[in-house]
Amino acid sequence: MTATLIDGKAFAAGLRARIAAQTAALKDRGITPGLAVVLVGEDPASQVYVRSKGRMTVEVGMNSYEHRLPAETPEAELLALIARLNEDPAVNGILVQLPLPAHMDEAAVINAIRPEKDVDGFHVLNAGRLATGQKAMVPCTPLGCLMLLRDRLGDLSGKSAVVIGRSNIVGKPMAQLLLRDSCTVTIAHSRTQDLPALCRGADILVAAVGRPHFVKGDWIKPGATVIDVGINRIDSGLVGDVDFAGARQAAGAITPVPGGVGPMTIACLLANTLTATARANGLPDPEGLTP
Ligand SMILES: NC(=O)C1=CN([C@@H]2O[C@H](COP(=O)(O)OP(=O)(O)OC[C@H]3O[C@@H](n4cnc5c(N)ncnc54)[C@H](OP(=O)(O)O)[C@@H]3O)[C@@H](O)[C@H]2O)C=CC1
Numbered sequence: 135m136t137a138t139l140i141d142g143k144a145f146a147a148g149l150r151a152r153i154a155a156q157t158a159a160l161k162d163r164g165i166t167p168g169l170a171v172v173l174v175g176e177d178p179a180s181q182v183y184v185r186s187k188g189r190m191t192v193e194v195g196m197n198s199y200e201h202r203l204p205a206e207t208p209e210a211e212l213l214a215l216i217a218r219l220n221e222d223p224a225v226n227g228i229l230v231q232l233p234l235p236a237h238m239d240e241a242a243v244i245n246a247i248r249p250e251k252d253v254d255g256f257h258v259l260n261a262g263r264l265a266t267g268q269k270a271m272v273p274c275t276p277l278g279c280l281m282l283l284r285d286r287l288g289d290l291s292g293k294s295a296v297v298i299g300r301s302n303i304v305g306k307p308m309a310q311l312l313l314r315d316s317c318t319v320t321i322a323h324s325r326t327q328d329l330p331a332l333c334r335g336a337d338i339l340v341a342a343v344g345r346p347h348f349v350k351g352d353w354i355k356p357g358a359t360v361i362d363v364g365i366n367r368i369d370s371g372l373v374g375d376v377d378f379a380g381a382r383q384a385a386g387a388i389t390p391v392p393g394g395v396g397p398m399t400i401a402c403l404l405a406n407t408l409t410a411t412a413r414a415n416g417l418p419d420p421e422g423l424t425p
């Protein structure tokens with residue numbers, strides 16, 4: 135079998151079109167969503183993401199505010215900027231691009247963002263709310279993966295899901311969302327024993343490892359749905375965490391890299407900004423953008 139390609143790029147474009155329509159409806163009521171993105175330092179990959187986030191924010195009709203600080207900025211200065219953005223009524227969402235320079239305490243910086251404006255969903259309150267089933271801001275990459283999975287599979291309940299990776303920004307929240315949808319979830323990591331055998335039991339396999347071509351084709355259960363979160367830059371270009379050519383022979387459906395999860399992450403950032411704006415104005419959550 136050759137797997138169906140899950141076209142994240144096309145899905146994300148459709149999602150952005152729906153966000154643009156709902157943004158236009160808010161603007162008719164005098165409300166324009168605003169997203170502030172803060173970039174500390176000059177990491178070239180981060181600069182590319184920040185530029186494309188800014189472009190897409192404007193394309194859907196929102197206001198984009200970019201703040202670039204030198205790498206050697208003292209943490210107190212970044213915290214002061216966050217405090218200003220927290221108080222600014224024109225700013226509904228705040229994203230601080232990660233990773234931060236080594237002299238900064240990432241958790242302290244993220245937790246300084248008002249949880250209601252934390253469109254990354256990384257604040258400890260949002261993580262706790264997601265884990266306990268309360269209304270939260272949900273991390274963009276896992277939210278995008280969930281949307282692709284539901285679109286492909288419909289009801290996920292009872293499916294066996296393996297998430298490789300336990301980071302706070304991808305693996306853990308991904309597992310929470312799958313659990314909420316009643317999957318039977320296993321979280322794998324660098325200490326997991328016999329990962330290939332574990333993966334062979336998975337109806338849904340999400341790879342968020344950060345190692346090129348790490349997941350092999352013969353780890354895939356025939357017909358499984360494979361979501362490749364990995365973004366790895368190697369000499370031949372951008373590749374995922376899954377050996378795409380091998381996995382494609384066994385999987386039922388698979389996301390490519392590029393063109394899979396990456397574009398969904400940015401679309402979900404805009405979705406979260408719209409959700410945050412609606413909530414800040416006492417309006418109901420926008421249709422179809424929250425889990
Ligand atoms: N498409 C998108 O929008 C996004 C893509 N990414 C990409 O996703 C990938 C993961 O990102 P992130 O979660 O931040 O990465 P982290 O480095 O924070 O986490 C990687 C995880 O993989 C696990 N791991 C590492 N080696 C192995 C191994 N040999 N066997 C099993 N597990 C292993 C680690 O285990 P342990 O905890 O034991 O060390 C860890 O839990 C990266 O390629 C990143 O670039 C990230 C964010 C957004």
Ligand SMILES: Nc1nc(=O)c2c([nH]1)NC[C@@H]1CN(c3ccc(C(=O)N[C@@H](CCC(=O)O)C(=O)O)cc3)C=[N+]21
Nearest residue numbers: 183229230231232233254365392393394396397399400
């Ligand atoms: N606070 C914070 N929030 C993030 O969400 C965040 C972050 N920091 N730091 C870095 C990671 C990475 N990330 C990506 C977003 C889009 C693509 C994306 O659009 N990728 C395209 C290709 C882009 C290219 O060609 O380089 C694709 O996969 O098709 C990838 C990766 C968000 N991250």
